[in-house]
Amino acid sequence: xxxLLCYTQALFTHMAQTSACNRHxxxxxxxxxxxxxxxxxxxxxxxxxxxxRIAGMLGVRREGVTSAx
Numbered sequence: 001x002x003x004l005l006c007y008t009q010a011l012f013t014h015m016a017q018t019s020a021c022n023r024h025x026x027x028x029x030x031x032x033x034x035x036x037x038x039x040x041x042x043x044x045x046x047x048x049x050x051x052x053r054i055a056g057m058l059g060v061r062r063e064g065v066t067s068a069x
Contacts, residue, residue, distance in 0.1 A: 011051060027064055027065075027068050028068050031054065031065065034058060035047060
């Protein structure tokens with residue numbers, strides 16, 4: 001039960017930090033954060049995802065993801 005509580009606390013902390021970052025950071029920074037988090041969760045160094053999918057995850061237009069640096 002203690003492990004479940006620790007996991008829940010870590011999950012809520014992560015969600016709160018992500019929410020704050022999405023509110024205060026520019027699209028470029030949000031995109032970098034999203035890409036780094038996805039790379040951390042994968043075995044390799046390759047991410048195969050479309051601009052449309054990233055835009056949906058970040059809540060922006062696809063053109064914004066395309067023009068992000």
